[in-house]
Amino acid sequence: xxxxxxxxxxxxxxxxxxxxxxxxxxxxxxxxxxxxxxxxxxxxxxxxxxxxxxxxxxxxxxxxxxxxxxxxxxxxxxxxxxxxxxxxxxxxxxxxxxxxxxxxxxxxxxxxxxxxxxxxxxxxxxxxxxxxxxxxxxxxxxxxxxxxxxxxxxxxxxxxxxxxxxxxxxxxxxxxxxxxxxxxxxxxxx
Amino acid sequence: xxxxxxxxxxxxxxxxxxxxxxxxxxxxxxxxxxxxxxxxxxxxxxxxxxxxxxxxxxxxxxxxxxxxxxxxxxxxxxxxxxxxxxxxx
Numbered sequence: 001x002x003x004x005x006x007x008x009x010x011x012x013x014x015x016x017x018x019x020x021x022x023x024x025x026x027x028x029x030x031x032x033x034x035x036x037x038x039x040x041x042x043x044x045x046x047x048x049x050x051x052x053x054x055x056x057x058x059x060x061x062x063x064x065x066x067x068x069x070x071x072x073x074x075x076x077x078x079x080x081x082x083x084x085x086x087x088x089x090x091x092x093x094x095x096x097x098x099x100x101x102x103x104x105x106x107x108x109x110x111x112x113x114x115x116x117x118x119x120x121x122x123x124x125x126x127x128x129x130x131x132x133x134x135x136x137x138x139x140x141x142x143x144x145x146x147x148x149x150x151x152x153x154x155x156x157x158x159x160x161x162x163x164x165x166x167x168x169x170x171x172x173x174x175x176x177x178x179x180x181x182x183x184x185x186x187x188x189x190x
Numbered sequence: 191x192x193x194x195x196x197x198x199x200x201x202x203x204x205x206x207x208x209x210x211x212x213x214x215x216x217x218x219x220x221x222x223x224x225x226x227x228x229x230x231x232x233x234x235x236x237x238x239x240x241x242x243x244x245x246x247x248x249x250x251x252x253x254x255x256x257x258x259x260x261x262x263x264x265x266x267x268x269x270x271x272x273x274x275x276x277x278x279x
Contacts, residue, residue: 012260013252019260026267034274041278048225060214064207067246071203074250075194170251177246181271184239188217189232189275190225 014167022174025139029178032135033185036128043124048190050125053118058109059187062102063180069098070176073147077169080160088165089154095172096147099140106137132182136175143175202249206242213238236275240268 012019040047072095079088110133113126120130150168153160194200217235247264248254254261 009255010257011252011255012257013255023263026264030267030270030274033271037274037278044227048227052225056214056218060210063210063214067203067206067210070246070250071199074199075197078197078199166252173246173251176250177243180239180242180246184213184217184235185275188213188235190217190228190235 014170015163018167018170032132039124047125054187056187059183062105063183065098065102066176066179069095070173073169073172077165080165085154092151099144129186139175143172146171202245209238209242
């Protein structure tokens with residue numbers, strides 16, 4: 001709809017520097033995933049046994065929360081392009097609320113695992129689990145700060161800078177898709 | 191509100207949410223064989239994750255409107271990820 005009609009045929013969303021960051025992060029997380037799969041290949045049984053201690057339901061709900069958050073942020077970007085700043089700001093707030101929900105649920109999940117004695121030093125699986133999920137967690141926290149900055153941009157007196165909004169949205173969507181892969185590799189694959 | 195419901199991005203979200211539930215059901219433990227290795231479960235779960243990721247990258251990140259080099263780079267990354275998983279089986 002608005003995306004197709006208001007964007008030029010070829011348009012790099014956001015500031016070009018965000019793509020250096022995003023592609024760099026994709027390489028770094030790709031290395032994490034490779035290391036995880038390498039270790040998993042060497043002790044498949046341990047990884048399967050350890051995986052049963054994770055809460056697949058919590059992981060799935062967190063996936064749905066981040067997907068919903070991404071939808072709100074994408075709709076907010078479209079609304080801002082259409083100069084509907086009130087809707088854009090409201091949608092961004094909803095996106096941030098979902099992100100905060102992810103943080104709370106993830107914290108609860110860690111708390112329950114740590115309470116059960118499952119720590120980063122328990123075994124190789126939990127080392128990867130805590131490493132990957134905590135690095136991702138900090139990405140979410142940074143993303144929440146960025147969403148607050150974007151919301152201020154939308155509520156300012158000057159017209160919002162679309163490139164800034166697209167840059168922040170690009171970062172937030174990256175946080176979303178990295179979690180999709182973490183959920184599949186760490187929680188579900190057998 | 192109605193425009194948001196009819197927005198193609200919302201349709202994509204519905205697809206992503208349903209895929210997540212299918213993936214969750216496939217990868218969760220069912221019955222006595224719950225913790226056995228399964229190439230089928232892994233294949234389903236990983237393929238769904240890669241398809242979902244591509245949808246997020248192309249539609250939410252708007253990479254489908256981006257220059258071709260970026261579209262190809264993102265697809266190459268997904269292919270490498272698939273290769274990494276396939277290599278382990």
